[in-house]
Amino acid sequence: MATITIQQVNKMKMIYGPVPSRRLGRSLGVNPIPFKTCNYSCVYCQLGRTTHMTNLRKDFFPPEELLNEIKMVIEAESSHRAIDFVTFVGEGEPTLCKSLGWLIRKTKEIADIPIAVDTNGSLLYREDVRNELSQADVVMPSLDAGTAETFRKIDRPHRGLDFKAVVDGLERFRRDYNGEIWVEVMLIKGLNDTEKELKALKSRLEKIEPNRTYINVPIRPPAEPWAVPPDKETIRLAHAILSDANIVDITEEETGEFSIDGFTNPEDAILAIIRRHPMRAEQVIETLKKFEVEEGDVHNSIKRLEESGEIKKLKYRENVFWLTTAEKRGHE
Numbered sequence: 001m002a003t004i005t006i007q008q009v010n011k012m013k014m015i016y017g018p019v020p021s022r023r024l025g026r027s028l029g030v031n032p033i034p035f036k037t038c039n040y041s042c043v044y045c046q047l048g049r050t051t052h053m054t055n056l057r058k059d060f061f062p063p064e065e066l067l068n069e070i071k072m073v074i075e076a077e078s079s080h081r082a083i084d085f086v087t088f089v090g091e092g093e094p095t096l097c098k099s100l101g102w103l104i105r106k107t108k109e110i111a112d113i114p115i116a117v118d119t120n121g122s123l124l125y126r127e128d129v130r131n132e133l134s135q136a137d138v139v140m141p142s143l144d145a146g147t148a149e150t151f152r153k154i155d156r157p158h159r160g161l162d163f164k165a166v167v168d169g170l171e172r173f174r175r176d177y178n179g180e181i182w183v184e185v186m187l188i189k190g191l192n193d194t195e196k197e198l199k200a201l202k203s204r205l206e207k208i209e210p211n212r213t214y215i216n217v218p219i220r221p222p223a224e225p226w227a228v229p230p231d232k233e234t235i236r237l238a239h240a241i242l243s244d245a246n247i248v249d250i251t252e253e254e255t256g257e258f259s260i261d262g263f264t265n266p267e268d269a270i271l272a273i274i275r276r277h278p279m280r281a282e283q284v285i286e287t288l289k290k291f292e293v294e295e296g297d298v299h300n301s302i303k304r305l306e307e308s309g310e311i312k313k314l315k316y317r318e319n320v321f322w323l324t325t326a327e328k329r330g331h332e
């Protein structure tokens with residue numbers, strides 16, 4: 001068996017973690033899709049606007065290579081730390097990967113670890129996608145709108161996607177699937193936060209009957225700077241209207257804690273973390289300090305990364321965030 005270090009694992013393009021996840025515990029992320037390849041271009045996407053809009057399923061990376069990476073990580077991890085979930089999640093939409101079903105099945109053969117799929121849910125109108133996802137233990141689709149008009153405004157879907165087909169697909173999947181469905185609703189000020197919109201959303205959720213519904217608001221820089229959370233009173237209204245929909249959460253918890261497990265080089269750690277997850281400026285400093293380096297060295301590290309074009313600063317609402325640059329990621 002080839003041995004790899006956790007640090008090597010974190011450098012892999014298609015696999016990351018395991019990372020602590022509030023919902024899934026220690027989650028090993030598998031990304032079968034190139035950066036910003038999606039059939040939506042959500043106004044709130046924290047990866048920016050979709051640069052490769054497609055509704056065509058295909059293999060973007062060799063599936064055997066992906067499986068091999070999954071296998072190596074599971075074997076490297078199993079000796080000392082548990083993985084609670086293997087989560088298929090993309091830097092785009094994971095169900096666009098044609099071999100997703102094969103990957104889920106093969107991953108289950110490698111290890112008895114629950115599988116989750118974090119998806120926008122748009123392709124569940126397709127029988128092949130429903131069959132493939134039915135092998136997962138948890139499917140986490142998003143649903144941001146109760147009407148076609150709001151769907152178009154928030155998710156800006158591929159022109160081949162029809163709102164009715166998308167929600168019918170979700171309902172159909174619920175009827176056939178025995179696993180857990182955890183729906184995520186992203187609330188955006190002025191788009192889906194009126195009483196009328198929330199009631200329309202509620203009636204869709206009642207038909208889908210998810211096991212859990214999470215309500216989120218954009219807390220990190222979104223694709224469109226104007227996509228901001230509703231005010232607190234409106235969030236309370238959403239809670240009241242959707243309350244029968246088994247709401248578990250109201251906003252994403254921001255712990256501010258990032259693990260540097262397996263990293264010896266502070267700059268590698270920062271790049272690996274913010275590649276998936278923009279970090280507030282103070283979170284970058286706190287994370288770098290975990291390496292017990294001098295305060296001056298912390299600032300020098302940030303400056304070096306910025307000057308090399310690896311990271312850039314962006315103000316969103318009250319916070320300053322560091323993000324990886326699209327230019328750099330586009331070359332991967």
Ligand code: SF4
Pocket residue numbers: 038039040041042044045046047050090091092093120
């Ligand atoms: S579906 Fe996900 S990856 Fe695609 S644009 Fe929306 S938030 Fe981004």
